Amino acid sequence: MAATQALFSSYELEFFAEDETISIVPNFTLPGCSDNTLECIGGAYGPFLPNRPVDVPLWMAMALHQRKKCRILPPAWMDIESLKMVEELERDRSDAFQPLPFHYLEIAHMLFTHAKDTFGGNFYKVHDLVESVRKVRMTKIHSGLKSLAGPMTVKLNNLSAMECNLMRGLFQGALDRFWKLAQLQAAPDAGEFETQATSSPPSGPRRQFRT
Amino acid sequence: MKLLEVQPALVTNCEALQVLQSKRSKGADRSRPASESQLRKALLDSYGPQPDAAAVNSFLEGVKDLPLEKLQLLHLVNLRPTKLVDLYLIIPDCELRQGRMGSNEPQGSAYFDLHAALAEETLMPAKLIHGAAKIAPSLDPATGTPDLEAEHPLDMPLWMLKGLLRQGSAEARQPAFYGKRLRRKLKAGAACEDLRVRCPYFYDVGCLLHASGAATPDLTAFLNETFTDRYKDMLVHSLGGDSGREIMRLQGRLSAEEAVLFEAGRSAVIELQQWRGSRGIPVVQVATSKRQRLAAASAASRTPLASIENVQ
Numbered sequence: 001m002a003a004t005q006a007l008f009s010s011y012e013l014e015f016f017a018e019d020e021t022i023s024i025v026p027n028f029t030l031p032g033c034s035d036n037t038l039e040c041i042g043g044a045y046g047p048f049l050p051n052r053p054v055d056v057p058l059w060m061a062m063a064l065h066q067r068k069k070c071r072i073l074p075p076a077w078m079d080i081e082s083l084k085m086v087e088e089l090e091r092d093r094s095d096a097f098q099p100l101p102f103h104y105l106e107i108a109h110m111l112f113t114h115a116k117d118t119f120g121g122n123f124y125k126v127h128d129l130v131e132s133v134r135k136v137r138m139t140k141i142h143s144g145l146k147s148l149a150g151p152m153t154v155k156l157n158n159l160s161a162m163e164c165n166l167m168r169g170l171f172q173g174a175l176d177r178f179w180k181l182a183q184l185q186a187a188p189d190a191g192e193f194e195t196q197a198t199s200s201p202p203s204g205p206r207r208q209f210r211t
Numbered sequence: 212m213k214l215l216e217v218q219p220a221l222v223t224n225c226e227a228l229q230v231l232q233s234k235r236s237k238g239a240d241r242s243r244p245a246s247e248s249q250l251r252k253a254l255l256d257s258y259g260p261q262p263d264a265a266a267v268n269s270f271l272e273g274v275k276d277l278p279l280e281k282l283q284l285l286h287l288v289n290l291r292p293t294k295l296v297d298l299y300l301i302i303p304d305c306e307l308r309q310g311r312m313g314s315n316e317p318q319g320s321a322y323f324d325l326h327a328a329l330a331e332e333t334l335m336p337a338k339l340i341h342g343a344a345k346i347a348p349s350l351d352p353a354t355g356t357p358d359l360e361a362e363h364p365l366d367m368p369l370w371m372l373k374g375l376l377r378q379g380s381a382e383a384r385q386p387a388f389y390g391k392r393l394r395r396k397l398k399a400g401a402a403c404e405d406l407r408v409r410c411p412y413f414y415d416v417g418c419l420l421h422a423s424g425a426a427t428p429d430l431t432a433f434l435n436e437t438f439t440d441r442y443k444d445m446l447v448h449s450l451g452g453d454s455g456r457e458i459m460r461l462q463g464r465l466s467a468e469e470a471v472l473f474e475a476g477r478s479a480v481i482e483l484q485q486w487r488g489s490r491g492i493p494v495v496q497v498a499t500s501k502r503q504r505l506a507a508a509s510a511a512s513r514t515p516l517a518s519i520e521n522v523q
Contacts, residue, residue, distance in 0.1 A: 007475075007478075007479055007482070009482060009486075010482055010483055010485075010486035010487075011486065014486075109486075109487065141450075142447065142450060142451060145447050145450065146443055146447045148442065148443075149439050149443070150435075150439065162483065165479065165483075166450065166476075166479045166480065166483055167450070167476075167479075168479070169472070169475025169476055169478070169479055170446065170449060170450060170472055170473075170475050170476035170479070173471065173472040173475055174442055174446060174472055177414070177438060177468065177472070178435075178438070178439075178442075180414075180418065181414065181418075181431065181434050181435045181438055182435065184417075184418060184421045184431040184434070185431045185432065185435060
């Protein structure tokens, strides 16, 4: 059986997460650029006017924040009330995951380490809430994995990138192994050539993760 | 220079050289771009003055029935690979296709897999139906005679057994690790059994036996049940937060295939923990039950939060 799929490293997932948009409040203008907008390969970002919120990718927000040229506004899902509600719903519904941004863990980690002033006085509360949401989801994933008993199609909605990456090696490998053993039962009289033709597992179940 | 049409057809190097030769024969023209003469020189070096169009055609005729794409045929004709490695570079998933084309290679995709090769080294009890003449000392050093008589029991590696089964000169006997005693034990408690010591390639050996037609009909059900139970009790713990000692104890009992899965889960967890702990904020333990949450909230409101964290 071929080796299990290579994982993304967490740093690579963080890199992918940096493409997500976030609101900032700049304290500079770009008098040289037309309409104070920055023309980049990825698109046009702006207009950068002082004290006017603007949506930029996270990598740009981080870079500007480092140079003290902006104030990052916390994203809507990181509001204390909405996080509390998400946590309650996660605890109540043990069979489904609540919709959260795909890269919520990476975004939260980056904001917590590099842009603490985003949250003002609420920093520790938000940090605790994100942690508890993460833990509840992990227990749900754990119990879901335990219930796997064959090469079945498992529906896992609203799973985030980090959680997918964590499960990927074990989950895919286990599904492949289950599939291989089930193939033996399905074709009891198969000779060598038949088993060869079906030796590569189907790529169907892998598509489930991204909703 | 302006592109009139993007890649209207695929042209092999031989044909390109022929075109260049015919152009040249119309008369040397100083206004030709330098790149053209460089190209002609390179093609001449690799093909010689007379490219053999007939050979290319006969090659294409010969591989007509194989499921190769146009671009791959072009590469094959241009590069003319002489080594197996070059063939693998041109045609991806070469060994999978080889299996599909019905060659004699068993388990096409597993040909280069280390675990598959080691699984085939497992010693299996078998019986030589017709015996063996004059090679007894190398097959079974315990016998004193140079010949082995018919129906002689012999332990042989799985690859040898597969070959002899195909010929019909050997008969497989049930190995101890698929025997009644171990089946009873595994049925009672699958997670307690140390498969590494019994047979490290427990499942792969079963699959190979089944493929050669030498397995008993209940073997596949037995393998399925064992794997399901062991997955639930042992492999899922690789993602959990168990202590190092527990993990080591679990890992010691896994078969080689299960160990691969366990390691995949474990390395993902370790990598994630490294990333999360790598920059600053120590993870604050969050209570999980409602009572503990209330207790933590009231405790937190009493102590100043700044003393808990060390802000970087």
